[in-house]
Amino acid sequence: MRTKTTLVLATAAASLLLAQGASAALYSTTKVEALYGWDYEAEAGAGFPIDTEEHAILTVANATGWTYGDSFFFADFTNLDQGHEDEQDFGSTHAEWNLRGNIGKATGLDLAFGPVTELYVTGQLDLDRNAATRKTTHLAGLSADLAVPGFRFFKVYAMYRNDESAAADGSSAQYTAAWNLPFQLGGADFSFEGFVDYITEEGDLEAQLLTQPQLVWHATDNLGIGLEYQHWENKFGLEDTDESFPQAMLRWTF
Numbered sequence: 001m002r003t004k005t006t007l008v009l010a011t012a013a014a015s016l017l018l019a020q021g022a023s024a025a026l027y028s029t030t031k032v033e034a035l036y037g038w039d040y041e042a043e044a045g046a047g048f049p050i051d052t053e054e055h056a057i058l059t060v061a062n063a064t065g066w067t068y069g070d071s072f073f074f075a076d077f078t079n080l081d082q083g084h085e086d087e088q089d090f091g092s093t094h095a096e097w098n099l100r101g102n103i104g105k106a107t108g109l110d111l112a113f114g115p116v117t118e119l120y121v122t123g124q125l126d127l128d129r130n131a132a133t134r135k136t137t138h139l140a141g142l143s144a145d146l147a148v149p150g151f152r153f154f155k156v157y158a159m160y161r162n163d164e165s166a167a168a169d170g171s172s173a174q175y176t177a178a179w180n181l182p183f184q185l186g187g188a189d190f191s192f193e194g195f196v197d198y199i200t201e202e203g204d205l206e207a208q209l210l211t212q213p214q215l216v217w218h219a220t221d222n223l224g225i226g227l228e229y230q231h232w233e234n235k236f237g238l239e240d241t242d243e244s245f246p247q248a249m250l251r252w253t254f
Contacts, residue, residue, distance in 0.1 A: 024066075025064050025065065025066055026065045026066060026067065027063075027064065027065045028062065028063070028064040028065075029062070029063050029064075029253065029254075030060070030061065030062045030253070030254055031059075031060075031061050031062075031251055031252065031253045031254075032058070032059070032060055032061075032251070032252045033057075033058070033059040033061070033249055033250065033251045033252075034056075034057070034058055034059075034249070034250045034251075035055070035056075035057040035059065035228060035247045035248065035249045035250075036054075036055070036056055036057070036247060036248050037054070037055045037057070037228075037230065037245055037246070037247035037248075038054050038245070039243070039245035040052065040054065040055055040243055040245070044235075044236075044238040044241045052079060054079075055078050055079060055247075056078070056079055057076050057077065057078050057079075057247075058076075058077045059074060059075070059076050059077075060074065060075050060077075061073065061074035061075075062074075067102075067105060068101060068102050068105045068106055069099065069100045069101040069102045069105075069120060070099075070100050071097070071098065071099045071100070072096075072097075072098045073095070073096070073097045073098075074095065074096055075093060075094070075095040076093065076094045076095070077092075077093055078091065078092050078093070078094070079091045079092070091130060092128065092129065092130035092133075093127070093128070093129045093130070094126070094127070094128050094129075095126070095127045096124060096125070096126045096127075097124065097125050098122060098123070098124040099122065099123050099124070100120035100121070100122045100143050101120055101121050101122075102118055102119075102120055103119045103120060103121060104118060104119060105118075115146045115147050115148065116144045116145070116146060116147075117144075117145045117146065117147050118144065118145040119142065119143075119144050120142065120143040120144065120145075121141075121142060121143075122139075122140065122141055122142065122143040122157060122159065123139065123140045124138075124139040124140070124159065125137070125138060125139075126139070133165075135163070135164050135165050136164050137161065137162065137163045137164065138161075138162045138164075139159040139160065139161050139162075139174060140159055140160050141157060141158050141159030141160055142157070142158055142159075143155060143156065143157045143158075144156050148179075150181055150182075150183070151179055151180060151181050152180040152181070152182055152191075153178075153179065153180050154177070154178075154179045155176075155177070155178045155179070156175075156176070156177050157174070157175065157176040157177075157178075158173070158174075158175055159173065159174045159175075159176070160173060161173060161174040161199060161200075161202070163202055163203075163205065163237075165205075169202070169203030169204070170202055170203050171202060172199055172200040172201060172202035172205075173199075173200045174197060174198070174199045174200075175197070175198045176195060176196070176197050176198075177195065177196050178194070178195040179192075179193060179194065179195075180192075180193040181193065188217060188218075189217075189218040190215065190216060190217055190218065191214075191215075191216045191218065192213065192214070192215055192216075193213070193214050193216065194211065194212050194213035194214050194228075195211065195212060196209070196210070196211035197209070197210045197211070199237075202237070204237075205234075205236075205237025205238075206234040206237050206238065206239045207234060207237075208232070208233060208234045208235070208236075208237055209231070209232070209233040209234070210230075210231070210232045210233075211230075211231050211232075212228055212229070212230050212231075213228070213229055214226055214227070214228045214229075214249065215227050216249070216251065221253075222252055222253050222254060223250075223251070223252060223253075224249075224250070224251035224252075224253065225249070225250060225251070226249045226251065227246055227247070227248065227249060228246070228247045228249050229244075229245070229246050229247070230243065230244070230245060230246075230247060231243070231244045232244075
């Protein structure tokens with residue numbers, strides 16, 4: 001376990017050093033989203049409660065890029081108006097911080113091939129906090145930027161994953177794709193964006209598939225109105241605990 005943790009921390013540190021090799025950010029974008037969903041899976045396949053059927057979520061996210069890499073951070077604050085006095089409270093916080101260090105820029109090598117334009121070493125921390133859970137998940141691996149016609153970006157990741165929860169004995173792998181496709185319809189600006197995660201089995205946890213594509217109408221440079229669709233197979237790694245539903249979304253970007 002110590003060797004695995006050291007590997008993750010070393011990869012994250014390398015990503016941080018590479019990403020911050022330039023003195024100033026090339027770009028930095030922050031967005032705040034308010035989402036509301038009404039058909040969450042509230043019970044696991046075994047019948048015990050794991051969530052509430054309705055979620056009001058406030059998401060804060062930031063993407064920043066430097067010459068030698070980039071970072072992405074977001075935090076979801078869910079149903080925080082609920083109290084913390086009984087075990088059925090599911091007000092929670094989920095946060096992820098991903099750092100990527102550009103291998104080609106750091107070494108001076110041209111690593112582009114096929115659709116791959118850049119290669120990165122990457123490290124990530126996932127944090128989950130609620131009345132019943134305090135969990136940290138460590139991830140480390142490689143990432144690539146792909147040149148896909150029409151897309152603002154298309155990123156892929158392959159990472160070693162270590163979930164600290166008691167049910168997750170051992171380790172797993174996580175494969176992620178994230179994208180942003182801008183387009184116009186009737187003179188209005190839209191984007192189709194989102195991510196998909198595939199996580200392999202880990203201990204007693206089943207393999208998971210989670211995707212959250214979004215369709216956003218950019219009413220102004222700052223204001224976005226849209227719809228997010230969440231599809232999660234084996235939610236939290238629990239067998240036969242699946243959900244699929246839309247969520248209304250309001251976004252402010254600055």
